[in-house]
Amino acid sequence: MEHMNKLNTIELFAGVGGFRVGLEKANPELFKVVWGNQWEPSKKAQDAFDCYASNFDEGIHSNEDITTVTDEAFKNLDAQIVVGGFPCQDYSVARSLSGEKGIQGKKGVLFWEIKRIVEATAPRYVLLENVDRLLKSPASQRGRDFAVMLATFRDLGYTVEWRVINAAEYGQAQRRRRVFIFATRNDTGFAKELESYESDDVLFDKGFFAPVFPVKREVIKNRRLHGVLPDDIVEISDTFSASFHNSGFMKDGEFFSIHTEPVFEKAVPLADILEPEETVDEKYYLSEAAVEKFKFLRGAKKIERTSAAGHKYIYSEGGMSEIDDLDKPGRTMLTSEGTTNRSSHVVEVNGRRRFLTPVECERLNGFPDNWTNTMSDRMRYFCMGNALVVGLIERMGQRIEQIEKKHTVEVPNQEKFFLEQP
Incomplete structure (x- = not known):
């Protein structure tokens, strides 16, 4: 197919726009973000939203509590894709008091807003995108939260595939591990194509992730999981427990999950993302006192502490290198990056130690230089600690483009889909 219509895209919990940057890098002619929402509750300053609005011209930029946006507003967007990274929270559910209105998700859990928007559009x-611990949470009932999500998509009429991806294992500059979840409507050509494959073929070769994030065709340590989700989502919330692995597939409530190993690509080392030293401001270099503080923070230690209940215990912590290896990709960046704490990157160049600059942190995530220069350094570090690796989304955008080229003509219109829903 030589021509494809633009895919209207809704970007939820947008932050500084990582999904949009990645999709537009993949194909700016295909992906059209028509509505991007970023709202930080209980904060007067909306730094991430201001950054988003300053970097993108087209589409509606929403800085409002998503729970207040009406279903009708979403329907009017005519969206073909919904994307977003969302908080990992407690997904327990219960029946409504009347027993007649289905289930209720725990208040404040933004996944239920995703469900509402998918229903509307x-x-x-x-x-x-989410942290990989989502697959195993909560600790007291492993896999329950993710199973609730899978059942939600099942009930909405979607086939789901997931994959835990470490960005550095696929040629990126940061060792950042996240779970990505791709759902496709059951009446699309791609969903129908997947029905013709065995589950292993989906996960190793034919599904959404494998063509752009290849894995070895073997199940690590024979870690397999196969089952069927209970029809009742409240039953899942109350009793379901399973150990989902890093790759998986769900169709009509039947799920398959295996432990895969990536076909590794050479990562970008820290040395390659550093700014020229002559351009680095003196404020990023460590004082002698800070150098000594980092020696302590990163060293092995055993410290006696007293709990709130009054009993004493020994807190122990293993040692790590005082400086980050410039020949390796960066470690996972946290929101506390650039402060004197154990997790901040510290590099040594020409015998001097310093923090990474905000531009270098942008590069760790694959953003253009100075993408976040609308805000303070502290907030630039914070936003990059929250961001995703753009290069991964770029590949996923390329995969969606492949699927569209193959299946666009087979996709029925959304109005027909709405009419056929029970």
């Missing part, structure tokens, strides 16, 4: 595709 019936997008062709949904692409989400």
